[in-house]
Amino acid sequence: MVERRNPIPVAEAVQRVMKYQKNGQTEYVSINESFGRYLAEHITATNDVPHFDRSPYDGFAVRAVDTKEASQENSVEFEVVDHIGAGMVSKEKVGAFQAVRIMTGAQMPAQCDAVIMLELTKGYEKNGKTYMSIKRPFNSGDNISFRGEDAKEGDILIKKGMKINPGIQAILATFGYAKVPVAKKPLIGLYATGTELLDVDDPLEPGKIRNSNSYMIAAQIERAGADVKYFGKLPDEFETCYEAVKSALDQVDMLITTGGVSVGDYDYLPAIYDKMNAEVLFNKVAMRPGSVTTVAQANGKLLFGLSGNPSACYVGFELFTRPIIRKMLFAEKLHLRKERAILTVDFLKANPFTRFVRSTLTVQDGKLMISPSGVDKSNIVMSLAGANAFMILPGGTRSFLTGSEVDVLLLEDFTGSEWPW
Numbered sequence: 422m423v424e425r426r427n428p429i430p431v432a433e434a435v436q437r438v439m440k441y442q443k444n445g446q447t448e449y450v451s452i453n454e455s456f457g458r459y460l461a462e463h464i465t466a467t468n469d470v471p472h473f474d475r476s477p478y479d480g481f482a483v484r485a486v487d488t489k490e491a492s493q494e495n496s497v498e499f500e501v502v503d504h505i506g507a508g509m510v511s512k513e514k515v516g517a518f519q520a521v522r523i524m525t526g527a528q529m530p531a532q533c534d535a536v537i538m539l540e541l542t543k544g545y546e547k548n549g550k551t552y553m554s555i556k557r558p559f560n561s562g563d564n565i566s567f568r569g570e571d572a573k574e575g576d577i578l579i580k581k582g583m584k585i586n587p588g589i590q591a592i593l594a595t596f597g598y599a600k601v602p603v604a605k606k607p608l609i610g611l612y613a614t615g616t617e618l619l620d621v622d623d624p625l626e627p628g629k630i631r632n633s634n635s636y637m638i639a640a641q642i643e644r645a646g647a648d649v650k651y652f653g654k655l656p657d658e659f660e661t662c663y664e665a666v667k668s669a670l671d672q673v674d675m676l677i678t679t680g681g682v683s684v685g686d687y688d689y690l691p692a693i694y695d696k697m698n699a700e701v702l703f704n705k706v707a708m709r710p711g712s713v714t715t716v717a718q719a720n721g722k723l724l725f726g727l728s729g730n731p732s733a734c735y736v737g738f739e740l741f742t743r744p745i746i747r748k749m750l751f752a753e754k755l756h757l758r759k760e761r762a763i764l765t766v767d768f769l770k771a772n773p774f775t776r777f778v779r780s781t782l783t784v785q786d787g788k789l790m791i792s793p794s795g796v797d798k799s800n801i802v803m804s805l806a807g808a809n810a811f812m813i814l815p816g817g818t819r820s821f822l823t824g825s826e827v828d829v830l831l832l833e834d835f836t837g838s839e840w841p842w
């Protein structure tokens with residue numbers, strides 16, 4: 422008798438997996454290696470930025486009060502008593518009708534409270550001294566980049582869990598983070614099972630196919646922010662697979678296998694979980710593709726038994742494995758970001774189970790538009806290349822027509838959703 426499996430709703434399946442979520446760990450890496458990593462701590466301003474008032478222009482620093490009488494008819498003259506560039510600090514005490522020639526980025530002399538751009542001044546020499554004159558008045562504070570205008574000491578600038586982008590790199594450098602606290606990348610083990618599998622550089626043989634799941638899942642793992650430990654491929658032999666899976670699990674934070682989870686004569690994962698005394702959280706989900714997705718846990722470590730069918734495998738990873746990885750990367754919202762989009766073609770299949778259609782999401786005239794990225798069958802590889810979203814078509818629905826609004830999950834967005842189900 423073939424085992425009868427009881428499909429559970431997707432939300433319930435995700436919930437069961439999330440019970441085994443673990444917090445991330447912190448490690449310090451050089452700022453040079455931190456781009457693209459996830460922050461393990463909030464980044465707080467450790468000083469005001471800038472930490473001194475400075476000139477935003479090449480010009481002259483003056484006391485605004487001395488400019489008050491300046492007009493088109495009445496030039497006011499200033500003696501230029503010093504000349505500083507960025508990085509230099511004037512030692513002069515600037516008095517009435519005196520100015521310091523100052524360049525962009527240089528610290529304001531203490532007595533000065535305005536900067537006049539070079540273009541608005543006339544410079545000349547008189548009796549061996551340097552002067553400049555102006556024909557308009559300035560207010561106190563004109564053309565000054567004030568201390569703390571960019572950041573105030575103590576401000577929380579970047580929340581932990583953020584992916585370090587070029588702008589965050591600039592902030593880290595500004596505050597002297599030579600070493601950056603980042604989330605340690607979880608290590609995800611990966612085995613592909615299947616006697617039919619050839620290596621990528623093998624020529625085709627009758628009945629055999631090249632292993633594409635390993636390369637696909639490895640890339641999904643990396644996209645999610647984790648590291649892959651690829652153990653290789655396994656033939657459909659119980660003992661070989663049992664030993665391999667058991668020993669691999671010890672070396673990683675969680676283990677993904679692809680294939681061998683259905684009810685076939687060579688689908689050994691269920692028996693392997695059994696022999697390992699792993700608790701199976703579910704082995705059938707009311708979804709398409711990926712209904713056979715099986716997740717088990719052994720001593721708190723998760724074993725993701727993803728389907729061998731490429732599209733089912735892909736979907737299973739994004740729904741069940743990705744949020745666990747995101748948790749270990751200190752993300753606030755662990756699940757794929759959910760939005761609404763407008764269907765641009767008819768989708769005429771019935772959906773007995775919730776369907777996750779690999780789709781291409783585009784923005785047109787400010788609206789999100791969605792269409793399938795290829796044939797919607799779980800053994801299909803080609804539709805995956807163009808997929809940047811899943812369209813969610815709820816179970817129990819029939820066809821969807823052009824113009825319908827549907828839920829979509831974004832695959833390349835790291836904003837996330839708290840709970841999209």
Ligand SMILES: Nc1nc2c(c(=O)[nH]1)N[C@H]1C(S)=C(S)[C@@H](COP(=O)(O)OP(=O)(O)OC[C@H]3O[C@@H](n4cnc5c(N)ncnc54)[C@H](O)[C@@H]3O)O[C@H]1N2
Nearest residue numbers: 613615632633634635680681682683688713728729730733
């Ligand atoms: N009697 C039933 N048969 C099947 C059921 C069912 O409920 N009753 N479920 C079907 C569904 S749905 C799926 S999905 C598949 C899942 O099968 P498995 O997860 O056990 O995977 P395999 O049997 O090992 O392989 C399925 C398919 O995928 C190809 N494959 C496997 N690994 C790879 C790889 N690394 N790269 C590329 N392609 C791979 C494999 O050759 C098979 O064609 O079961 C249905 N059957």
Ligand code: MOO
Nearest residue numbers: 710711712733799
């Ligand atoms: O799990 Mo299968 O992919 O539902 O088609």
Ligand SMILES: [Mg+2]
Nearest residue numbers: 681683685688
């Ligand atoms: Mg099978």
